[in-house]
Amino acid sequence: MTITVLTQPNCAACRWVTKSLDAEGLPYELRDVRDDPAAEDLLVGVYARLRPGMHPATPVTILGDEGVVFGPDIRSRLRELRREAAA
Numbered sequence: 001m002t003i004t005v006l007t008q009p010n011c012a013a014c015r016w017v018t019k020s021l022d023a024e025g026l027p028y029e030l031r032d033v034r035d036d037p038a039a040e041d042l043l044v045g046v047y048a049r050l051r052p053g054m055h056p057a058t059p060v061t062i063l064g065d066e067g068v069v070f071g072p073d074i075r076s077r078l079r080e081l082r083r084e085a086a087a
Contacts, residue, residue, distance in 0.1 A: 001064040003028035006043045013072035014059040020074045021061075033058060 003021065005028050007014035021028050031039035046068055047056040061069040061077075069077045 001026075001066060002062075003064065004031055004042075004062040005029070006031050006033055006039055006046075006058055006060040006062070008032060008034045008058050011058050016072040017059045017061055017069075017074045020072075020078070024078060026078075028061075 003026055005014065005017055005021070007018075007030055009032070018028070018030065031042070033040040033043050042062075043056045043058070043060055046060055046062070047054055050068060051070070057070075059072060061074050063069065063077065063081070066081055067077070
């Protein structure tokens with residue numbers, strides 16, 4: 001699974017996501033929405049598609065074909081994916 005974390009500088013919730021992924025031993029790509037215009041466009045597009053009318057915010061974690069996690073609660077989604085895989 002390809003994991004992309006949309007982040008920005010000084011984002012405590014973003015650090016939580018990356019620490020959680022590190023603890024799980026999962027590789028991921030960090031994309032800074034402040035320095036990378038394509039990452040900013042991706043963030044805005046994800047919000048437009050999945051949360052229309054809401055202000056885009058980080059972190060957003062894109063879990064390949066497994067969905068998108070808004071905010072820092074990546075651990076819950078990873079638990080769900082493990083349960084689904086075990087079933």
